[in-house]
Structures are given as C-alpha cells and as structure tokens.
Amino acid sequence: MEGVSFSLDDLPLRDDLRGLAPYGAPQARVPVALNVNENTHPIPDDVARDIVESVARAVLEVNRYPDREFTPLRDALAGYLGHGLTRDNIWAANGSNEVIQQLLQAFGGPGRSVLGFPPTYSMHSIIAAGTGSRWIEGVRDAGFAISPETAVAEIRRHAPDIVFFCGPNNPTGTPLELETIAAAYDATDGIVFVDEAYAEFMPTGQPTALTLLEGRPRLVVSRTMSKAFAFAGARVGYLAAHPAVADAMRLVRLPYHLSSLTQAAAVAALQHADEMLAMVDDIKEQRDRIMRVLTELGYEPWPTWSNFVLFGGVDDPGDVFRRLLEKGVIVRDLGIPGHLRVSAGTEAETTTFLDALRDIRLSS
Ligand SMILES: *Cc1c(COP(=O)(O)O)cnc(C)c1O
Numbered sequence: 001m002e003g004v005s006f007s008l009d010d011l012p013l014r015d016d017l018r019g020l021a022p023y024g025a026p027q028a029r030v031p032v033a034l035n036v037n038e039n040t041h042p043i044p045d046d047v048a049r050d051i052v053e054s055v056a057r058a059v060l061e062v063n064r065y066p067d068r069e070f071t072p073l074r075d076a077l078a079g080y081l082g083h084g085l086t087r088d089n090i091w092a093a094n095g096s097n098e099v100i101q102q103l104l105q106a107f108g109g110p111g112r113s114v115l116g117f118p119p120t121y122s123m124h125s126i127i128a129a130g131t132g133s134r135w136i137e138g139v140r141d142a143g144f145a146i147s148p149e150t151a152v153a154e155i156r157r158h159a160p161d162i163v164f165f166c167g168p169n170n171p172t173g174t175p176l177e178l179e180t181i182a183a184a185y186d187a188t189d190g191i192v193f194v195d196e197a198y199a200e201f202m203p204t205g206q207p208t209a210l211t212l213l214e215g216r217p218r219l220v221v222s223r224t225m226s227k228a229f230a231f232a233g234a235r236v237g238y239l240a241a242h243p244a245v246a247d248a249m250r251l252v253r254l255p256y257h258l259s260s261l262t263q264a265a266a267v268a269a270l271q272h273a274d275e276m277l278a279m280v281d282d283i284k285e286q287r288d289r290i291m292r293v294l295t296e297l298g299y300e301p302w303p304t305w306s307n308f309v310l311f312g313g314v315d316d317p318g319d320v321f322r323r324l325l326e327k328g329v330i331v332r333d334l335g336i337p338g339h340l341r342v343s344a345g346t347e348a349e350t351t352t353f354l355d356a357l358r359d360i361r362l363s364s
C-alpha cells in the first residue's frame with residue numbers, strides 16, 4: 001500500500017458521516033489533568049487487590065464466553081442504587097456512552113428525532129448522529145436552567161421521539177429539577193432519558209430522577225462508574241428503568257458485549273462502594289473552593305452540582321488554556337465564548353490550578 005495516496009475521503013463512507021472529525025478531548029500527558037471530569041484520586045490499595053483477585057479468577061475461565069446477562073453485576077448495581085430496584089430494572093454496557101448508543105439503536109434511528117438542550121454533553125448529539133437519529137436543539141432558560149414550562153413548550157414545538165436531559169448538566173454543572181422531568185414525561189409519548197453521570201456529587205440527600213421511575217415506564221435514568229466511582233478506565237455505565245426497557249436493549253446489544261473481565265472488576269469494585277466513593281466529599285469541598293477563589297479572582301463561575309466548574313469572565317479562553325498547559329495544568333475549552341471548564345482534583349492538584357490561574361490573572 002505504500003506510496004498509494006488514499007484517505008478517508010476516498011472510501012464509500014455513509015454520506016452523513018462525510019467531513020466529520022472524531023470526537024475526543026486531547027489526551028496529553030500533563031501533571032495536573034482536570035479536563036475530563038475524572039475522579040483524580042487513585043483507587044485504594046485494598047480495593048485494587050480485590051479487583052485483581054476477582055479478575056484473576058475470571059481469567060481462568062476466559063476460554064468461555066461471559067455471562068451474557070451479567071447477572072451478578074446487575075444485582076450489584078441494583079443494590080448500589082437502592083430505591084427498590086432489582087436486577088430486572090438494570091442494564092449495563094461499556095460506559096454509559098454505549099448505554100446511550102443502545103438506547104438510540106432501540107428507540108431512535110433514521111426517521112426518528114432526539115430533543116436535547118445544549119450546551120450539554122457533546123456525546124449526546126454525536127451518538128444521535130452515529131445512529132442516524134435527528135438531533136434537535138432545544139433552548140434553555142437564562143442561566144442554563146430548564147423550567148417545566150420550557151421543557152413542555154420545546155416538546156410541543158418539536159414533537160421529538162426521545163427527550164434527552166442531563167442532570168446535573170455537563171458542561172455547565174446546572175441542577176435539573178425533578179418537576180421538569182415529570183412535566184416532560186407527561187408531555188410526550190416517547191422516551192424521556194436523564195443522564196445522571198454526576199448524581200453522586202449532588203447535595204447529600206437530594207432526590208434524583210431514580211425517585212421518578214415508579215409508574216413511568218418510558219423514563220430511563222443512566223449512571224456511570226466513570227466519575228464519582230473512580231472507574232473510568234474500566235468502562236462501565238448502566239441504566240435503571242422499567243424491565244421492558246432492558247428487554248429493548250437486549251434486541252440491539254451485541255451478544256457478550258460486557259467481557260467477563262469487566263464484569264469481574266465491576267462486581268469487585270461495587271463490593272467496596274463506600275471506599276470507592278470516600279473521596280466524593282473531598283472533591284465537593286475542592287469544587288466549592290474553586291468557586292470561591294474564582295469569584296475572588298473576578299471570574300464568574302456558574303452554580304454546580306457536579307465535580308467541575310464552568311466559569312465565565314475569561315477574555316481569551318484559548319490563551320488561558322495554553323498558559324495553564326505551560327504550567328502543567330490541562331482544563332477544558334469547550335468553545336463556549338468567554339468560558340473554560342475545570343474538574344475538581346485532589347487538594348494539591350486544585351491548589352496547583354488555582355495558583356497557576358492567579359499568576360495568569362495577575363500578569364495580564
Ligand atoms: C463523563 C460523562 C459520561 C460518562 O460516560 P462513560 O461512557 O460512562 O465513561 C456520561 N454522561 C455525561 C454527561 C458525562 O459527562
């Protein structure tokens with residue numbers, strides 16, 4: 001093939017994929033990485049050992065296909081979520097991104113539409129595009145909120161097949177009112193999906209969309225082990241819904257999509273849920289500290305119920321991003337004018353970020 005000039009453009013690619021660039025945050029090796037909302041605390045040693053032992057046992061049977069129904073994992077996830085959920089309410093996949101893809105394979109696709117509310121998680125529209133579903137951009141209220149009235153008006157205007165919410169919302173951190181979800185549900189015959197990737201960072205005791213599942217068989221709530229649970233590299237996301245929704249997922253999932261190693265690792269990690277989540281309070285403290293210091297420095301952070309802060313008042317986000325990077329700190333420039341987003345790290349990482357930003361602020 002050498003010497004032959006041939007590129008993606010020359011392939012008989014689907015027309016709707018032509019000209020697209022692959023999505024992904026830069027994966028630079030930077031001492032302080034606060035750009036993709038990971039839990040930056042390493043997992044505790046004893047939990048790591050338990051996971052390795054569990055995976056080691058699974059390896060001895062890796063000649064066989066895994067449990068296609070990942071039953072122990074669904075039991076563990078239902079136990080973790082509580083709210084009277086059982087394994088029948090749970091579906092899991094390789095990250096909640098794959099859960100969303102399966103959801104749109106089952107309920108979206110060509111001829112069907114998804115209403116979302118940007119600025120929101122970029123993967124929602126990208127997965128819509130990948131599955132041939134039409135993405136419709138709903139309009140938020142001031143301050144990125146979505147009132148019940150706004151949600152209902154947008155649903156009436158666009159008559160989507162699926163409504164996507166993200167609460168707390170990425171990249172803004174904005175809380176999502178349960179009243180909004182309930183009103184949206186009543187305004188559509190379609191699927192209402194709530195991405196709760198950051199639920200564990202909400203104020204303690206705050207009810208989540210899980211409390212709305214009872215009696216709402218078209219409501220789907222997704223969670224992930226990638227954020228609070230410090231398990232991003234293992235790729236485990238899941239949803240809770242009426243058992244019929246899990247049956248719909250079975251129609252589109254590839255058989256054995258969750259490897260036996262993934263299942264073993266996730267089940268072992270969930271047995272240590274308390275330890276895995278021990279850092280959440282610490283992360284919330286660092287988040288609140290970021291809010292305080294950014295305000296002191298004259299930036300405009302948005303209220304957040306997640307593990308990150310979106311802040312405005314940045315004259316040249318690209319320039320600040322580069323100068324932070326020179327100081328060994330990577331944050332996220334999402335292309336929102338005047339804004340950057342930063343994840344709350346460990347206390348030391350957060351200090352490095354805040355000191356670097358203070359230097360930049362004072363020198364400009
Ligand atoms: C990070 C994130 C996810 C996580 O996706 P995984 O595939 O589970 O790693 C899902 N939804 C939102 C809104 C996120 O920010």
